[in-house]
Amino acid sequence: xxxxxxxxxxxxxxxxxxxxxxxxxxxxxxxxxxxxxxxxxxxxxxxxxxxxxxxxxxxxxxxxxxxxxxxxxxxxxxxx
Numbered sequence: 001x002x003x004x005x006x007x008x009x010x011x012x013x014x015x016x017x018x019x020x021x022x023x024x025x026x027x028x029x030x031x032x033x034x035x036x037x038x039x040x041x042x043x044x045x046x047x048x049x050x051x052x053x054x055x056x057x058x059x060x061x062x063x064x065x066x067x068x069x070x071x072x073x074x075x076x077x078x079x080x
Contacts, residue, residue, distance in 0.1 A: 026056040
């Protein structure tokens with residue numbers, strides 16, 4: 001089981017792409033999941049970990065959309 005905890009610490013750093021307030025929520029949820037795991041609440045830990053994963057994926061998708069929008073706006077300048 002400790003391998004899953006070590007893996008979650010690696011995954012925790014992957015949620016910082018660009019959508020700043022959303023990835024903080026994912027970080028908080030992953031920390032809450034880890035604390036639930038250490039206190040013995042395995043079902044609560046899985047639930048919070050699942051929520052943290054979904055929020056992290058949403059943060060990555062939103063961050064990539066923001067980056068693509070900024071790149072599209074930058075490279076499609078109108079020449080007058």
